[in-house]
Amino acid sequence: MVKLRDPKSVMKLSRLGSFHQSKLSFLRSFLKEFKEWDYNRDLFTLNEKGYGTAVYSFKKNKRVYSLICFANELNESERSDRVIATKWDAAFTLHDGVPTKNDIERLKKEVPKQEIGRLSFKELTLSRANKSIRVFNHVVESLSNGVQPDISLLSKVGYLYRTTAVYGSGKFGLADRFRIKNRKEIYGPFRLEMMLVYLVRQFTFDQVNHVAKNKNPRKAVNLNPDICRKLGIGNSTGLGMAPFIVNHPTLLNNWIYARETALKKIREIENVKIEDSDLFKTYLKKSLKNITSWNTESDYQKKKIKSLLNDLNKLIKFIEDNFDFSKKYAFNEIYLWVENNTGEECIEYVVSMMMEPYDSIVTPLINQMSSEEEKYFNIPTDRTVLDLRNILEDKYLHLLNIDFSKNENNQNFWFISKNKEEPRMANRFEEKGSELEQPLAIARDIKKLYEKLLLSKNSLTLDKFLFQNSELRHVVRRAFIAEKFPYSEIQDNTIGKNVVPIDMLRLKLSFFGALKFDPRSDKWLRICMFQGAPLPEQLKNFEDNWIYS
């Protein structure tokens, strides 16, 4: 029997910040779920410059999801990926059902306004995106002259558009999750966000073809579908995503637990079939292309990529020179070798790769990655101080050793910015506002709780303890969640001097299925989604290994 990996090491930020896409990733499971659905472009009324409205849909039986796109003219001076922007090249919403003319007119007024617009319960997700002007103009220019664009430029950037936010779950009046949660096709997390991004990708191809055609109707050609497949949708992601994983502990647990369960089951395979070991080796080698084409200006990421590539080459050599897959528990042996001989980036990369041959292990886990969070909200106040102290010593031992009286361990605070209502992080000794700190300093507050518990009577029940300590109620709740859910807490200090917030973003984005993380600072990064994915019209015949093709 192989044990699940210890949360105390898996849940360290540096480890979480080394996660990679896998078969569990949401964009891959979305494509598998919707592969049998009928895709259609229902409306495409753009002018010669590419501005106007388009509607795309996925349909099965009586269920229809429609992406409504509004493409607008934007001055160069107005184009910004920052969350404080107020205008974008295009704005999108995913509508539940077939939109009426009235719906489209209503949404035309609201969707381009994004955060200050109002959506209805008939809309499921909301997003906006900006063109990569350099790439978009180059593609239009090439196609209108009857030639395909420069592949090297396209592969360097990887997309025509990048989204700057994707909203769901009740934001700005969108449908609450409870309205749709019983639909089988969206059991996996973020399915509808993935659908939106995927259909937006198709819109970008249709728009670029349309503009090129209008520019030079006689000569223009369409963008080659093989080139389209090599393009994804970019995304700029900032700190807004980081608190999500702290604020949704059971969801975080279920994501990581699925991954850890898959790894455990694979390590427990006594006799690995030849076809499975061959698949692993093939994908491992093929996947190197995704690393060598990973472009970034970030020294932090460049170092990680370099070490990943070195480690993977070491692993491939180890497998080719010495390794016998016919021995018992072969994947367990490979895993242990990787743990002992490579860095965190490589360990987590190999964990992802090991899942590739095992649909039978991974697929059942996908539907367990959502969470009914409210079930675990109530605090069991009939439990005692001793119970709670034992939980803290068991689940948070490493965090209890941090000395928060040192400024370096207490340097940052998380807050919500007044102008955009978005999460931000700042140095509490240099910036104002730390008195309005968000409850995201879990390690520090757990330590405070522990110190209070040490001074309380063991037999005291928590209803009485909370009389005097209501400021610690949020972490009392978390501790009982951690008792049931081993991977629900980040085992690191999220306010320390050395915290790298993009590690938190990377964790979430890896579960989305993003590739080519490109940190632009320690607080935001760019990624690419659906690069290499089949186009909607190819979906019915695609293979799940498209990501390595």
Place this chain on the structure above:
Amino acid sequence: MKSLSEIDVISKRATKAAGYSWGIAEEVGKNIKLLELFGLPGVKNLNAFYKSKKKNVYKNLKLINIENKSPNEKLCPVITGLSFLDQIKTLESLEEIKFENIGYPILFIPFVSRASEVIGKRLLLKVDDKKFLFNFNINIYSNFLSNETIELAKNVLVKFIDNSDSFEQKDWEELYKLSENTFVEESESLKKTGAGAGLNDND
């Protein structure tokens, strides 16, 4: 229309801004969402309470007794409700609990509803002349169908309803008899091949 998710988030932040801890703010966020989901005026009463709280003092009742008299001070519905919820396991053996002068009692309702789920018992809440029956936090029956703000409840009573049948034994027997019409009489030979048949039970 505001989504329940927006109602949760804004109520939570407003509660923190009104001076409560984040943990209590989380409770209130969930509660207001629950009230609105059940069609009760949560947002309206919360807003009115926080405006009132700036000018008036509300007493924080922490230890709940059988009778909770507060003749001269209004009880804070948030802290009173939270104490009730937190202490519900020690209170459930009681038949009823009385409170005097709860401010903005609509805000007390979701704590009682959640308590009903925690102990697995129905609870009846009387807020002066208004009645609310809580069914394990699944739904609320009430004679209060207004969208109004209630500033004060002079007399509040929580009654614990034992888990018992809501019908007479006779009703059950008659219904059972009718249900028997879906059964098939087993032949003797089938009886002999049923589970356990043919064996010596003392072997």
